[in-house]
Amino acid sequence: xxxRTSIIVIAAVCIISLACVWLISGLKFSYDFEAFFPKNDPxxxxxxxxxDRFETDNDFFIxxxxxxxxxxxxDFLARVDSLNSLLDSVPDVTAAMxxxxxxxxxxxxxxxxxxxxxxxxxxxxxxxxxxSLELSLTPGLVGWFFSAxxxxxxxxxxxxxxxxxxxxxxxxxxxxxxSNQFRFAKTHLIGRALGQKLYVELMIQEIILFIxxxxxxxxLFLYVxxxxxxxxxxxxxxxxxxxxxxxxxxxxxxxDLDLMLTVLPTILFVVGMSDSVHVLTKYMQExxxxxxxxxxxRYAFKSIRLATFLTALTTSIGFLTLVxxxxxxxxxxxxYTSVGIMLAYGxxxxxxxxxxxxxxxxxxxxxxxxDDFWTVKLHSFLMWIIKRRYYIVTGTVLVCxxxxxxxxxxxxxxxxxxxxxxxxxxxxEFFFMEEHFSGCRPFEMAITLSDASQLNDPTFMNDMDTLxxxxxxxxxxxxxxxxxxxxxxxxxxxxxGMREFYRxxxxxxxxxxxxxxxxxxxxxxxLKTQYNSxxxxxxxxxxxxxxxxxxxxxxxxxxxxxxxxxxxxxxxYKVTGTAHxxxxxxxxxxxxxxxxxxxxxxxxxxxxxxxxxxxxxIILTIIPNLIPLIIVGGIMGYAGIPLxxxxxxxxxxxxxxxxxxxxxxxxxxxxxxxxxLSPLYAVKxxxxxxxxxxxxxxxxxxxGFLTLIxxxxxxxxxxxxxxxxxxFIALIAELLVSPLVIIFFxxxx
Numbered sequence: 001x002x003x004r005t006s007i008i009v010i011a012a013v014c015i016i017s018l019a020c021v022w023l024i025s026g027l028k029f030s031y032d033f034e035a036f037f038p039k040n041d042p043x044x045x046x047x048x049x050x051x052d053r054f055e056t057d058n059d060f061f062i063x064x065x066x067x068x069x070x071x072x073x074x075d076f077l078a079r080v081d082s083l084n085s086l087l088d089s090v091p092d093v094t095a096a097m098x099x100x101x102x103x104x105x106x107x108x109x110x111x112x113x114x115x116x117x118x119x120x121x122x123x124x125x126x127x128x129x130x131x132s133l134e135l136s137l138t139p140g141l142v143g144w145f146f147s148a149x150x151x152x153x154x155x156x157x158x159x160x161x162x163x164x165x166x167x168x169x170x171x172x173x174x175x176x177x178x179s180n181q182f183r184f185a186k187t188h189l190i191g192r193a194l195g196q197k198l199y200v201e202l203m204i205q206e207i208i209l210f211i212x213x214x215x216x217x218x219x220l221f222l223y224v225x226x227x228x229x230x231x232x233x234x235x236x237x238x239x240x241x242x243x244x245x246x247x248x249x250x251x252x253x254x255x256d257l258d259l260m261l262t263v264l265p266t267i268l269f270v271v272g273m274s275d276s277v278h279v280l281t282k283y284m285q286e287x288x289x290x291x292x293x294x295x296x297x298r299y300a301f302k303s304i305r306l307a308t309f310l311t312a313l314t315t316s317i318g319f320l321t322l323v324x325x326x327x328x329x330x331x332x333x334x335x336y337t338s339v340g341i342m343l344a345y346g347x348x349x350x351x352x353x354x355x356x357x358x359x360x361x362x363x364x365x366x367x368x369x370x371d372d373f374w375t376v377k378l379h380s381f382l383m384w385i386i387k388r389r390y391y392i393v394t395g396t397v398l399v400c401x402x403x404x405x406x407x408x409x410x411x412x413x414x415x416x417x418x419x420x421x422x423x424x425x426x427x428x429e430f431f432f433m434e435e436h437f438s439g440c441r442p443f444e445m446a447i448t449l450s451d452a453s454q455l456n457d458p459t460f461m462n463d464m465d466t467l468x469x470x471x472x473x474x475x476x477x478x479x480x481x482x483x484x485x486x487x488x489x490x491x492x493x494x495x496x497g498m499r500e501f502y503r504x505x506x507x508x509x510x511x512x513x514x515x516x517x518x519x520x521x522x523x524x525x526x527l528k529t530q531y532n533s534x535x536x537x538x539x540x541x542x543x544x545x546x547x548x549x550x551x552x553x554x555x556x557x558x559x560x561x562x563x564x565x566x567x568x569x570x571x572x573y574k575v576t577g578t579a580h581x582x583x584x585x586x587x588x589x590x591x592x593x594x595x596x597x598x599x600x601x602x603x604x605x606x607x608x609x610x611x612x613x614x615x616x617x618i619i620l621t622i623i624p625n626l627i628p629l630i631i632v633g634g635i636m637g638y639a640g641i642p643l644x645x646x647x648x649x650x651x652x653x654x655x656x657x658x659x660x661x662x663x664x665x666x667x668x669x670x671x672x673x674x675x676x677l678s679p680l681y682a683v684k685x686x687x688x689x690x691x692x693x694x695x696x697x698x699x700x701x702x703x704g705f706l707t708l709i710x711x712x713x714x715x716x717x718x719x720x721x722x723x724x725x726x727x728f729i730a731l732i733a734e735l736l737v738s739p740l741v742i743i744f745f746x747x748x749x
Contacts, residue, residue, distance in 0.1 A: 002294070006354035013351050017241055020248030027247060030165055030256040031199040036645075037581045038588055039326045047576045050446055053532045054539050057442035058578045061157040061175060061191030062433065063087065064147075065184045071099070071146065071153050072132055077122035079182045084155055086178045092163060092171050098155035099145045102135075105489075106497040107517075114520070117497070137499070143543075144479040147436035152188075154437060159193070165200070168193035190429040190440055198426050203262045206711055210266040213707040218273060221700045226280060234355055235276035238347045243268045246340035259419075260333040263708060263716055267337055270704025271315060272344030274660055274697045275308045276352060281693040283356070297356050301349065307667035310611065311660035312345035314604045318656015321600045322649060324592065327585050330649065375688050382687045382739065389740050396737060400627060403634025410637045413548045414586040414644040416441055416579055419715045430546070438478025438543040444577030445471075449536040454569070456511045461487065461504045463567040464538070470562050471540065475555050480542035483530045490514050549583040589648045600652050601626070604659055612670065616745050620666055624737045625659045628729035632722060641722075646715030650722045657701065657723070658730035661694040665738055669746075679746035683739045691735065698731040 037044045051057075063083070067076045081100040088096045102119040119135060121127040132150070135141050145154055159171060172194040179187045215236070222232040243265045250257070257264075282304050286296035319341065322334025385392060420427045433440045447464070454460040464484040471477040488502050491514055495501035505511050518527050530539050544552075556575055563573065605618040629651055641647060668690045672682035705727070708720025 002357050006357045009350050009354040010358070013241060013347070017244055020244045023248040023251040024244070027251050028165075028256040029200045029203050030258055031196045031203070032258065034578070035258065035328050036585055037327075037578075038584055039328055039331075041326060041584070043576065043584055044581055046446075046574065047444070047578070047581060050444070050537070050539070050576060053535065053537065054529055056161050056578075057444050057541060058192050059159060059161045059163075061093075061159060061171070061193060062189070062437075062440075063155040063157065063175065063179055064152055064188035064190075064433065064437065065155070065179075065182075066152045066186040066188070068185050069151070071150050072128040074122065074125050076184075077120070079184065080153055080155070081122060083179065083182055086181075087155060087157060087175065090171065090174045090178065092160040092167055093157055093175075094160060095158040096155055097145075097157075099135075099153045102141070102145065104497055105493040107494050114493075139502075140479060140481075140485070143438040149436075152436050157191070163193065165196060169197050172197045188429050188432050190426070190433055195426055199259065202712055203257070203259060206713070206716070207257075207262045207265060209710065210263070210707055211269065213710070214266050214269040214704045217703045217707065218269065218700050221696060221703065222277075224696075226284070230355075230359060231280060234352055235273050235280065237355070238276050238352055239269050239272040239344060241351065242272050242340055242344035242347055245343050246336060249339055249343075250336055255332065258329050258332075259713070259715075260329040261336065262713075263719060264333065264337055264340065266704060266708060268340040268344065270701045271341060271657060273700050273704075274315075275312060275345055275348040277697045277700065278304060278308060278311075278664060278690075278693045279348060279352060281689075281696070285689055294357070297353055301353060303671065304664070304667070305349065306611070307664050308345065308348065310607065310663045310667070312341055313607065314659050314663065315656045316341045317603055317607075318600055318652050318654075318659075321596045321603075321652050324596055324599075325649075326588060327645070330589075330645070378688050378691045379684075381735070382684060385736055385739060392736050392740065396627065396733075400630050403630045406634030406637030407630070408637065410633065411640065411642040412586075412644075413550045413642045414583065415546045415548050416582060417546065419646070419713050421712050421714060421717075424712050434545045439545040441544050441546040441579045442577045443471075443475075443477050443480075443540075443542045443544045444575070444580065445540040446574050446576055447538040447540065448572040449538065450571065452533065452536055454571070455483075455515055455531075456508050457569070458504065458506050458508060458511060460569045460571070461511065462506075463569050463571075465504050466566055467563065468540070470559075470566075471542070474562075475559065476544050477540075477542035478544065480540065481526075481530060482540040483527075483538050486518065486526060486530060487511075487514055490517050546579075549586060552580075552583065586644050586648075589645055593643070593648045593651065597629075597651050597655065600655055604656070608663070608666075612666075617666065620738075620741060620745060621659060621662050623741060624662055624733050625655055625730060627733045627737065628658060628726045629655060631729050632726045635725070636722070641718065644715075646718045647722060650719055650726065653719075654723050654726035654730070658727055658734075661698065661731065661734045662738060664690050664694065665734065666742070669742055673746065679743050682746075683742055687735075687739060694731060694734065698727055702727045702731075 037047075065080055065083070067073065071077070077100055080098055084096055084098040084101060087093060090096075099120055100122045103116040104119050105114060106117055107114045119138070119141075120131050135146065142148055144156065146152070147154075157175070160167070163171065172189075172191070175191075176189060176194070179189065218236065219232050222235060226232070246264070246268060250261070279300055283296050283300040286299050287293070291299060316338040319334045319337040323331050325331050325334070417427055417430050422428075422431075430440055449455070461484055464482065465488070468480060468482055468484055472480055484504060488504060491505060492498065492502040494514065494517060505514060518524070530541070531537070532539075559575070601622055605622050608621045609615055609618040611617075632654070633651075635641075636643075636647065665686055668686040669679075669682045672685055673679065677685065702724040705720045705724035708716050711717050711720065
């Protein structure tokens with residue numbers, strides 16, 4: 001009967017696995033920047049409406065070209081112009097504007113004739129001196145088309161908005177291919193299309209790397225623990241199949257792998273191994289106690305099934321609390337990881353016993369009957385703990401106090417491309433654009449008019465001009481484009497291009513005339529990106545350096561003060577844009593961190609109290625596992641590691657995983673207490689048996705997570721570093737503190 005059932009189980013697992021292989025063959029990698037915007041948030045809704053009425057602020061591409069000397073060299077500028085022509089022909093490029101294509105519009109006030117005059121006569125070297133002077137005096141060109149030292153120029157590309165990944169990849173490849181045809185001193189490329197392409201390529205490389213490293217590392221630890229091919233093969237099969245099924249589940253729901261999900265296979269690999277290790281350790285212990293193979297299998301699964309179910313459930317809850325996040329990739333990450341953990345648990349109690357019943361793991365059986373060096377080592381360690389219990393308690397309290405001091409030093413900040421290492425190509429290009437041009441972080445501001453007639457009000461338009469000046473000088477907005485800037489350009493063009501007319505007219509009648517001129521074809525396309533007459537919204541756009549959320553929150557406060565003190569007219573305004581929404585993401589995550597963690601702690605504590613019908617179990621479960629979180633929080637504060645998306649989610653995850661060892665320890669102690677053993681002896685027996693599985697699983701978990709520090713994504717790096725550190729500290733706390741806490745609570749009166 002057992003043999004037949006085992007065959008049926010293995011056959012069913014194989015069929016489901018083959019179906020999942022077919023499903024995941026269509027699984028793709030994606031990086032949707034906008035998926036990280038807060039869901040169901042007024043700020044997000046406002047930006048999306050603004051984007052639909054104007055344009056996206058991050059669908060741009062910049063080709064920056066360095067010269068060995070000054071850019072005002074005929075050969076260099078001729079090559080720039082040739083490249084500009086090629087880029088104009090790239091599919092999905094809607095406009096390519098470089099320094100050789102800049103035009104000044106001039107309208108003859110007498111004849112009314114409109115002319116376009118080149119601002120840089122690149123084929124006439126004799127005109128370079130006068131043209132370069134004129135260019136330097138024209139606001140907005142330096143930082144947009146020219147670097148401050150005039151050794152680099154930039155071709156600004158606009159392309160079809162919200163392109164699919166496939167079209168983004170094609171666009172980036174075409175631009176890169178064409179740019180490399182010319183022998184410039186150095187070429188710099190940056191844009192969303194390229195960024196998405198590089199991100200996805202890196203995601204594919206890393207998911208292969210981490211699965212390979214996890215496989216090697218767990219094989220090593222499993223061999224040390226079980227000295228058997230079956231001891232390696234069985235747990236590995238369980239976790240690999242659970243990963244396969246989870247990926248199939250993702251595909252069934254019609255989703256692809258995003259940046260957050262690249263670490264999912266690694267997490268499932270190391271976390272899903274835990275139950276298998278505990279089961280095999282218990283099975284070997286029963287063999288060592290003299291049971292026959294079949295009896296040992298039955299007793300091993302029966303005796304720890306509740307503990308393993310609770311560990312799977314609590315770990316799943318730790319990830320599932322991420323569902324409360326209003327950031328879609330994090331919410332999905334929590335769901336899929338929770339599902340994967342429960343699938344691994346299900347396979348541990350179906351596939352694993354089926355293999356043990358059918359296979360003949362003689363080497364595993366032989367090793368189980370040999371002397372176990374763990375017993376001697378753990379016995380000595382327990383005696384050391386009991387003898388020095390007062391020192392351990394005092395030391396733990398002092399470390400926690402010091403950690404609270406470190407927690408108070410925690411910095412809450414984030415930047416746009418902080419998720420990449422500084423040496424990554426995309427990050428280097430980002431740094432270059434910040435140093436030589438206006439930066440790559442978009443700035444967006446929307447101003448809502450009370451009435452369309454405000455556009456003809458000199459006082460209001462002067463306020464807009466004053467605001468633009470403050471944004472440039474204090475906020476640091478470069479390459480600024482706004483309605484008032486366009487209006488000043490039209491004023492200059494309407495007066496034969498004379499520089500003194502680059503200003504806001506102080507007469508309402510003149511403003512009305514200029515606003516009529518803005519409807520002409522020469523200006524209408526540009527005007528559409530800065531003013532929407534249907535909703536009476538003005539847009540101010542530009543680029544700024546990526547100096548972090550804290551920096552711009554302070555500037556936004558100063559902006560409010562400046563408008564209140566210096567603007568004579570009343571108007572509604574809002575700073576928005578993709579960068580602003582990413583900042584909001586991080587603020588929401590950090591604000592919800594404590595509540596999500598408390599929810600996780602409360603749910604897990606209540607489950608333990610309910611299952612074991614004892615309030616003691618709540619305290620015994622929570623105390624040893626809050627200590628590592630407090631210590632890691634303190635380490636982050638002292639080390640200057642900021643709280644952000646990647647670091648804020650590790651506490652929930654780490655608590656859900658770390659509590660597993662506590663559950664196994666407590667479950668074994670309660671079983672022995674019911675058998676009549678004294679608290680001290682129950683702790684000793686548990687320490688010698690369950691202690692080995694705790695050490696092995698923690699080594700596997702910590703080692704598996706530690707492989708993530710090789711990632712070029714800093715978010716992945718911190719997840720690996722901090723969770724592995726937390727789990728290692730949790731093991732130390734579990735071994736040092738749990739025996740003392742249990743003996744204290746179960747001491748005889």
